[in-house]
Amino acid sequence: MTLLKDITVLDLTRVVAGPACTRTLADLGAEVLKIEPPKGDLMRRGVPKRGGVAVGYAQQNAGKRHLCVDLSEEAGQALVRRLADQCDVVVENYRPGVAARLGLGYELLRQSNPALIYCSISGYGQEGSASGRRAYAPIIHAELGLIELNARERGTRPLPEAVSHADFAVSAQATAGILAALVHRLQTGQGQHVDVSMAETMLAMNEWTAVETNGGIGDEISPFRPGKAALLRTADGAWVQLPGNPLTGIFAVARALGREQALLDRGWHDFRDTRDQTAEVHDLLQSWAGEFATVEEFEAALDKARVPLGQVRSLAEVAEQPWAMERRAFVELNLQGNPVKLPRSPFRFAGHDVGPRHAGARRGADNAAVLSEKLGLSEDEIERLRASGVLCAEEDEQ
Known part of the structure; x- marks a missing residue:
């Protein structure tokens, strides 16, 4: 019917x-x-x-x-x-x-x-x-x-x-x-x-329509910025996408991987400390991703802390x-x-x-x-x- x-x-x-x-x-x-x-x-x-x-x-x-x-x-x-x-x-x-x-x-x-x-x-x-x-x-x-x-x-x-x-x-x-x-x-x-x-x-x-037509975000740090979301590669060469803004998201990833000390060593306690560190944040995330042999291993590690990721795939895949x-x-x-x-x-x-x-x-x-x-x-x-x-x-x- x-x-x-x-x-x-x-x-x-x-x-x-x-x-x-x-x-x-x-x-x-x-x-x-x-x-x-x-x-x-x-x-x-x-x-x-x-x-x-x-x-x-x-x-x-x-x-x-x-x-x-x-x-x-x-x-x-x-x-x-x-x-x-x-x-x-x-x-x-x-x-x-x-x-x-x-x-x-x-x-x-x-x-x-x-x-x-x-x-x-x-x-x-x-x-x-x-x-x-x-x-x-x-x-x-x-x-x-x-x-x-x-x-x-x-x-x-x-x-x-x-x-x-x-x-x-x-x-x-x-x-x-x-x-x-x-x-x-x-x-x-x-x-x-x-x-x-x-x-x-x-x-x-x-x-973004309401945000952009009402003054924009200015100098504020928003966790909802898909255009800035981190694209990383695991050791097998596969690309993966993390959600949100990496300047805020890196703290959840660090908790999932047990790498909080790496952030503290840099004096990073929350996004106010990372807001001007875009390149270093990305490099650190990439170094962590590169330690995993496959996307599946990286995903399993992040999933323990409920951090999602998506593998970059072709439509045929x-x-x-x-x-x-x-x-x-x-x-x-x-x-x-x-x-x-x-x-x-x-x-x-x-x-x-x-x-x-x-x-x-x-x-x-x-x-x-x-x-x-x-x-x-x-x-x-x-x-x-x-x-x-x-x-x-x-x-x-x-």
Whole structure:
């Protein structure tokens, strides 16, 4: 049994932020109809591929039904409007105003479907002087303080992030907004326009926002500074991460290892004594870590005093970890006749199985099935739409 059974979602999104949101809804049991342009979602261009489909695309679009419609054509817009009338939720991540110009904006769609939940994901929101700006995760990371904060905390020049944090953060917020709107509709029968911005999401999901916008920490020493957390190496060459600020954390490590005297010999009694000793603190921690042959030995020693650590691993290594296999954190699915490993939904519900049932498909693979089922179109009508270029299908993405 699925939690969002009988909920149908029209997915007008592309790349990561929107598709990650609708992937979650699909994992929870909603039927998601993904609409792609003739050239397909940009993520389809990625590598590696399985059966001609990029696995990165599959990660964000598993479990969906795939249509390909030319929205530059009025007939394509009309077709998608008819689909929207059959849906509970529409999700789009165009720049503000684009969906309306395509005849797919909230105000128009709600006229024929007043109970519609319509979610707009954008860089800076649907209103305001910055609303029309193009926004991708790297831009938001720069504009919203993430890159500057990381550089300042680490003492390096500004460097780009390797992961699209803003995309996945806003997708989670959008999903929460959609689910809240669905509950509201159950209570009132009313639809809703959910407006979610990447910019405000990054403010809300950064633990430093209130600190930095209220004067900063100044000369104070805070134990909660993940950007300054110590990365150390054990004798086998493995890297490990300790939590928090090492200027305060070294005292817990010393207690765990029975090295309190080493701190007293340096006149270090608490963080007020270490606040200006960053390099020496790190060197001392590293010397202790280097005495252990393996990460496991170091972790066991620290665990006696409840000091956690994490080994630096690649994502490929994570997939082989016992906890990941025990929790079934990954699911192996069929992608165009080829096995592909994808991250499973992080949700676990009693009595409900959540997660994707299939890994995705080539663009337009479900054109005929969906249009026949949802709109009652005949084979001849579908063929005419295909012949006119309104419907597209990718026969070979190799």
